[in-house]
Amino acid sequence: MTDVPARLPARSGEWIDRDRVVEFRFEGQVYRGYAGDTVTSALVAAGRRTLGRSFKYHRQRGVLSLANHDVNVMVDDGQRTNLRADVLPISAGLELQAVNTKGGLTGDRHRHINRMAKLLPVGFYYKTFHRPRRLFPFWERRIRALAGLGTIKRDAPRVETPKRYDFCDVLVIGAGPTGLSAALAAANNGAQVVIADENARAGGSLTHQWAGDAEAVEIRERLLSAVDAHENIDLRTGTTAAGYYADNWVALVDDIRLSKMRAGQVIVAxxxxxxxxxxxxNDLPGVMLGSGAQRLLHRYAVRPFQRAVILAANSDAYRLALDLVAAGIEVATIADLRTEGETGPLAERVTAEGVVVRRGCGVYEAHADKNGELSGVVVAPVTAEGEFDLGRQESISCDGLLMSVGWTPAANLLYQAGTKMDYADAVQQFVPAELPDNVHAAGRVNGVHDLRQQLADGERAGLAASLALGLYSGEVPEQPRHEGGSPNHPYPIFDHPKGKNFVDFDEDLQLKDLLNACQEGFDNIELMKRYSTVGMGPSQGKHSNMNAVRILARHRGQSIMATGTTTARPYFHPVPLKLLAGRSFNPERRTSLHEWHRAADARFVHVGDWLRPEVYGAADTNRPLNELVLKEVTAVRRAVGLIDVGTLGKLDIRGPDAAEFLERIYTGRFSNVKHGRMTLALRCDESGVVTDDGIAARFAGDHFYVTASTTRSGAVLQDMQHWLMRWGLDATVVNATGHFAAMNLAGPYSRHVLAELTSADISDDSLPFGGVATATVAGVPARLMRVGFVGELGFEIHVPAQFGPAVWERVMAAGKQFDICPFGVEAQRILRLEKGIPIVGQDSDGLTNPFEMDMGWALAMSKPFFIGQRSLQILQRRGAERVLAGFSLPRDGNAAQVRESHLVIRDGEIVGRVTSVAYSPTLDRIIGLAYVAPAQNLPESTVKIRADGGVLRSATVERLPFYDPDDLAQAGVASLQEVS
Amino acid sequence: MKIINCPVNGARPLQEFAYGGPFRDMPDPATASDAEWGDYVFNRDGAPGVKREWWYHLASGVWFVAERDTLRDRFLKTYLYDAGDQAND
Known part of the structure; x- marks a missing residue:
C-alpha cells in the first residue's frame, strides 16, 4: 500500500502536508497518509471504500459527510473508543480498529444480522423478549452483548484535564464566511471577539463547497488574513460550542479542556x-453527501471515485458537478428531482462540460457489487409524490453517488438558547423567528444560502452585536432575503418494495420503521423518536431528524410547523467524560482545635461542612469503638470531660432593638432576661414547625450572644438578616461563628478545673445554672456560660479562635488530677439522650411543632408577635397528634435490635418512629426517644416497635429525663464521688 | 448559568445567591382568620409569569427584591428593600 492511487495532485488550500508521510495501522493493515489527513481521508486515498459497520445490521458503511457528525466510521485506538474517523487526525504509530464488529471489519461475524433485518422491525425487542418473564434475563444478556458501541478500556491511564473560565464581548460560533464576516464587523467596532469552530481549520464552506470557485477562494483568503491580523479576534479552531446555558454561558470544548465561556453577545453562524x-x-459505501465529496477533494486532495452520479435538488449540486469534473471524475448523470431543474450560468457551465442532466428524475435504487460497495444506480422519472416511472428507468454504472438535495440548520445552540424557530417555505427549512436577547443568528442557519448574502448577513449580525454592546450607534442593515429556488427539497424520501432506504444511519432505521411507528400510534415527533430511536444514535439525528419530521408530517397530512421538532439538548457533540469530570471539591471546616484532636487519635465525623471528633483513640484497634464511647460518657458522669463545641453557630446581636428583635424571631421572652443570664432560643417557621434551637446569652442591655446548631447557623443568620431588614429594627447581626473557639467543660469536677484557670468568681451564687459572664480564662478573655446540655455541672468557654488550642491545653492540664477526658459527639449524643433533651433535626422533622416535643413551656404565647405564633395558636387548639416520648428496653444482644427510624406500631398502624436510641452506660439499659400517640405516653406502659427483621418488640415508656430527673447534677449539688 | 444583578455587588453568577421565596404581604395575625392565615402560610402562586421575589447574596449577606419573569427565565429588575416603604409589605 505504498502508492496513493486516489490522491490528486497538490492543490492550493489543501489541508495536508505532502512533505510529511505518516504511517498508521487500521484493522491490522499498514496505511500511509500525509500529516493533516484524517483517518478517513487517508483510508479513502488508499483506495478503501468500506470503512465501518453499522450499529444494528452491521452493514458496510463508508464516507457520509466527513463533517464531524459522520458516525458511519468510528474507531478505537486501544485507549479511546468511538473516535470519529472523519475528523481524527492520523499520527505515527496509531493503531485503529473499527468499532462494532466481531472479528474485524471485513469478516464481521455479525454481518448476517443484515439478512435478518426483515425479522427485526422497530419495537421488536420491546415486544418480544418480555415474555415469558423468566427468560428475560437470558435475552437481556444476549441483547446487551450485541448492543452498544465501543468498549471502555478500564486500564486507560488517568488523565487530568484543565478547565477554564473565559470571557469575551462577542462569541461567534462558526468560522465560515458568515462567522468570519460577523467577527470582523464586531471587532472593527472594538469588541473583543472569540470565534469557535469545530473544524481543524477556519473557512467553513469556503474550504469545501465553494473551494472550487476562484472568487470564493479570494474571499476566503481575504477574510482569513483579516481575522488573523486583527488583534481583537481570538480564532479557536478544533473547538466545539457544545452547549448553550443561561445568560450566554457557552461550553467550549477542545481536545484538552472545557472552557466556560461567558459572552456578552453570541452570534450563531x-x-x-x-x-x-x-x-x-442510500447507505452503500460510495454513496455520500455532495459536501462530503467536496471535503475530500478540496481539503485532502482525495478523489473518492472515478465515475459519479449526482442526485440533485439545488444549485449546490451543479457546483459539485463542476468540482468533480475539474478533479478528473466522470459525472455520468445529474438526476435532478426538480422538474424545472437548474437554470442560469451554473447550469450552462455544467452542460458545457458535457454532463447529462435528467430533470424530474430521482434515484430509484443503488446497487452493490460482490464486495458490498456501490456499483451502479437506477435513475427514473419521479413525481413530487415520489412515484417512479420505472418504464423510463436507466441503469447507470458508477462508483460514486452524491446526494445534494438539501440542508438543515445546525440550530442546536439556538434551540438551547430558547429561540423560536419557524419553518420558512422559501428555503424549506427552520429559521429563527424570535431570538433571545443578546443572541444573534446569521448565515445558513438563518436561511441565507447565497455566499455574498452570507457575508452581508454576518456583517449585519456583527453590527447588531456591537450595537447591543454600546460600541456602535449606526444603522444595522436588514437581513438579506433568499432569492431563487429553495436549496432544500421538501421531501427527498422514496419508498422501495425492498426497503433498505435508511432514514437514520446511526440506528439503521428504514422508512418503513418510521411508518410502522406512526401506524402503531407513535405519531407525535417525540413519541416517534423514543419508539423508533430515530435521532438517538451518536450523531443525535443530525442527518436524520429533519427527514423524520418530513415523514411524520406527510403521514399525518400536516405542516412541518405543526409537526414540530424534538428538543435539542446539550451537548451538541459528544464530550469526553474526562473533560467534564472535576476534582472533587468538598469544602471542609475545621475548628482551631483540629490538630489537637488529630494528635489524640480522634475519629472525625462530618457535621455539615464541619469535621468534629466522633470519639477519641479510635485507632486503638484492640478496643471496640463502643467501649471508647462508653468510657467517655462515664468520665463525664463521674468526673469531668471536655468537648469542642466550636462548630456551633455564634451570632452577636447588638443594638437598642436587640431584645425586641429576638422577641419576634424566637418563641421565648428576651426583654426580661437579665444581664448575665441566658435563656433557651427556640425558633419556629411561619407554619409553627421547629427549625432550630440554641441559647441566647445577654451580656449587656443591647448585646445578646446567640448560638445556633452547627448545620443551620447559615440559614439562621440569613433569616435574621431578612427580618431585621423587613422590620427596620435598630440592631445588627454579626456572624461570629469563626471568631470564637468554644468548649464545653462538663462533669461534677468541672468547676474545680475551671477554678484553676480563672480568678473570676464562678461559684453557684455568682454564676448559677443559666448564668453567663465575661472572664479571663488561662489569661485569655472568655465568655463563660453555665450550661447543662449533657445533664452535668458544665461551663461553655468561648475564647477568640486563635487562643483555642492554648486554652484547651490548659484546661486539659488542669483537669489531669481529675482524669479529665476529652469526649466526642457520640458520647455527647448519649449524654444528652440520658438527659432526655431532644435535638432539633434528629428528634424532630420538617413537620414537628413544639407541642409534639413537649416544649410548649418554651412558647411565650402571650407576646404580641413571634414568627410562627399565629400557626401555633391553631395547633395548640387542635392538640398534638403525636408526642415525643422516652422509652427503654433491656439490653439483650440476642433480641432484634431497635434502631433509629424504626416504626412504632399500634393496632397494626404506624403511629410514629424511633428518633434516637442508644445504650446508656449510666442506666445500663437501652433508652430512646420515639413519637407515639399521645394516649400512649404513659410511663410504665408499653409500646410496640418494629425492630430489625420486622420483629415487634415491646418497649417501656419512661418519664423524661431518664437521668437525674431532679436536675441535681447540672445544678452542681450532686455529691462528688472519689476519683480513682 | 444565570447572572443576577445584585443591587450592591453588581452582576454575579447564580451560585452566589439563594432564593428567599416570593415577596408576600403577611396578613395581620391578630385579625386574620385561620383560613386566611393558612392560605398565607401554605399557598403559593406557581403559575409562570412576572414574580416579585426575595433573593439573598450569600457572600455578602445582602437581601434584595427581584422582579423575575419565570416564563421567560429573565430577571427584569433588582432593588433593595426600603423598610420605610411599608405600603407594599
Whole structure:
C-alpha cells in the first residue's frame, strides 16, 4: 500500500502536508497518509471504500459527510473508543480498529444480522423478549452483548484535564464566511471577539463547497488574513460550542479542556448539515453527501471515485458537478428531482462540460457489487409524490453517488438558547423567528444560502452585536432575503418494495420503521423518536431528524410547523467524560482545635461542612469503638470531660432593638432576661414547625450572644438578616461563628478545673445554672456560660479562635488530677439522650411543632408577635397528634435490635418512629426517644416497635429525663464521688 | 448559568445567591382568620409569569427584591428593600 492511487495532485488550500508521510495501522493493515489527513481521508486515498459497520445490521458503511457528525466510521485506538474517523487526525504509530464488529471489519461475524433485518422491525425487542418473564434475563444478556458501541478500556491511564473560565464581548460560533464576516464587523467596532469552530481549520464552506470557485477562494483568503491580523479576534479552531446555558454561558470544548465561556453577545453562524436522500441502498459505501465529496477533494486532495452520479435538488449540486469534473471524475448523470431543474450560468457551465442532466428524475435504487460497495444506480422519472416511472428507468454504472438535495440548520445552540424557530417555505427549512436577547443568528442557519448574502448577513449580525454592546450607534442593515429556488427539497424520501432506504444511519432505521411507528400510534415527533430511536444514535439525528419530521408530517397530512421538532439538548457533540469530570471539591471546616484532636487519635465525623471528633483513640484497634464511647460518657458522669463545641453557630446581636428583635424571631421572652443570664432560643417557621434551637446569652442591655446548631447557623443568620431588614429594627447581626473557639467543660469536677484557670468568681451564687459572664480564662478573655446540655455541672468557654488550642491545653492540664477526658459527639449524643433533651433535626422533622416535643413551656404565647405564633395558636387548639416520648428496653444482644427510624406500631398502624436510641452506660439499659400517640405516653406502659427483621418488640415508656430527673447534677449539688 | 444583578455587588453568577421565596404581604395575625392565615402560610402562586421575589447574596449577606419573569427565565429588575416603604409589605 505504498502508492496513493486516489490522491490528486497538490492543490492550493489543501489541508495536508505532502512533505510529511505518516504511517498508521487500521484493522491490522499498514496505511500511509500525509500529516493533516484524517483517518478517513487517508483510508479513502488508499483506495478503501468500506470503512465501518453499522450499529444494528452491521452493514458496510463508508464516507457520509466527513463533517464531524459522520458516525458511519468510528474507531478505537486501544485507549479511546468511538473516535470519529472523519475528523481524527492520523499520527505515527496509531493503531485503529473499527468499532462494532466481531472479528474485524471485513469478516464481521455479525454481518448476517443484515439478512435478518426483515425479522427485526422497530419495537421488536420491546415486544418480544418480555415474555415469558423468566427468560428475560437470558435475552437481556444476549441483547446487551450485541448492543452498544465501543468498549471502555478500564486500564486507560488517568488523565487530568484543565478547565477554564473565559470571557469575551462577542462569541461567534462558526468560522465560515458568515462567522468570519460577523467577527470582523464586531471587532472593527472594538469588541473583543472569540470565534469557535469545530473544524481543524477556519473557512467553513469556503474550504469545501465553494473551494472550487476562484472568487470564493479570494474571499476566503481575504477574510482569513483579516481575522488573523486583527488583534481583537481570538480564532479557536478544533473547538466545539457544545452547549448553550443561561445568560450566554457557552461550553467550549477542545481536545484538552472545557472552557466556560461567558459572552456578552453570541452570534450563531453555525451553518447547516447537508441531508441525505432516502432511497434503496442510500447507505452503500460510495454513496455520500455532495459536501462530503467536496471535503475530500478540496481539503485532502482525495478523489473518492472515478465515475459519479449526482442526485440533485439545488444549485449546490451543479457546483459539485463542476468540482468533480475539474478533479478528473466522470459525472455520468445529474438526476435532478426538480422538474424545472437548474437554470442560469451554473447550469450552462455544467452542460458545457458535457454532463447529462435528467430533470424530474430521482434515484430509484443503488446497487452493490460482490464486495458490498456501490456499483451502479437506477435513475427514473419521479413525481413530487415520489412515484417512479420505472418504464423510463436507466441503469447507470458508477462508483460514486452524491446526494445534494438539501440542508438543515445546525440550530442546536439556538434551540438551547430558547429561540423560536419557524419553518420558512422559501428555503424549506427552520429559521429563527424570535431570538433571545443578546443572541444573534446569521448565515445558513438563518436561511441565507447565497455566499455574498452570507457575508452581508454576518456583517449585519456583527453590527447588531456591537450595537447591543454600546460600541456602535449606526444603522444595522436588514437581513438579506433568499432569492431563487429553495436549496432544500421538501421531501427527498422514496419508498422501495425492498426497503433498505435508511432514514437514520446511526440506528439503521428504514422508512418503513418510521411508518410502522406512526401506524402503531407513535405519531407525535417525540413519541416517534423514543419508539423508533430515530435521532438517538451518536450523531443525535443530525442527518436524520429533519427527514423524520418530513415523514411524520406527510403521514399525518400536516405542516412541518405543526409537526414540530424534538428538543435539542446539550451537548451538541459528544464530550469526553474526562473533560467534564472535576476534582472533587468538598469544602471542609475545621475548628482551631483540629490538630489537637488529630494528635489524640480522634475519629472525625462530618457535621455539615464541619469535621468534629466522633470519639477519641479510635485507632486503638484492640478496643471496640463502643467501649471508647462508653468510657467517655462515664468520665463525664463521674468526673469531668471536655468537648469542642466550636462548630456551633455564634451570632452577636447588638443594638437598642436587640431584645425586641429576638422577641419576634424566637418563641421565648428576651426583654426580661437579665444581664448575665441566658435563656433557651427556640425558633419556629411561619407554619409553627421547629427549625432550630440554641441559647441566647445577654451580656449587656443591647448585646445578646446567640448560638445556633452547627448545620443551620447559615440559614439562621440569613433569616435574621431578612427580618431585621423587613422590620427596620435598630440592631445588627454579626456572624461570629469563626471568631470564637468554644468548649464545653462538663462533669461534677468541672468547676474545680475551671477554678484553676480563672480568678473570676464562678461559684453557684455568682454564676448559677443559666448564668453567663465575661472572664479571663488561662489569661485569655472568655465568655463563660453555665450550661447543662449533657445533664452535668458544665461551663461553655468561648475564647477568640486563635487562643483555642492554648486554652484547651490548659484546661486539659488542669483537669489531669481529675482524669479529665476529652469526649466526642457520640458520647455527647448519649449524654444528652440520658438527659432526655431532644435535638432539633434528629428528634424532630420538617413537620414537628413544639407541642409534639413537649416544649410548649418554651412558647411565650402571650407576646404580641413571634414568627410562627399565629400557626401555633391553631395547633395548640387542635392538640398534638403525636408526642415525643422516652422509652427503654433491656439490653439483650440476642433480641432484634431497635434502631433509629424504626416504626412504632399500634393496632397494626404506624403511629410514629424511633428518633434516637442508644445504650446508656449510666442506666445500663437501652433508652430512646420515639413519637407515639399521645394516649400512649404513659410511663410504665408499653409500646410496640418494629425492630430489625420486622420483629415487634415491646418497649417501656419512661418519664423524661431518664437521668437525674431532679436536675441535681447540672445544678452542681450532686455529691462528688472519689476519683480513682 | 444565570447572572443576577445584585443591587450592591453588581452582576454575579447564580451560585452566589439563594432564593428567599416570593415577596408576600403577611396578613395581620391578630385579625386574620385561620383560613386566611393558612392560605398565607401554605399557598403559593406557581403559575409562570412576572414574580416579585426575595433573593439573598450569600457572600455578602445582602437581601434584595427581584422582579423575575419565570416564563421567560429573565430577571427584569433588582432593588433593595426600603423598610420605610411599608405600603407594599
Amino acid at each position: 453555525s451553518g447547516c448539515f447537508e441531508q441525505p436522500a432516502v432511497f434503496h441502498g
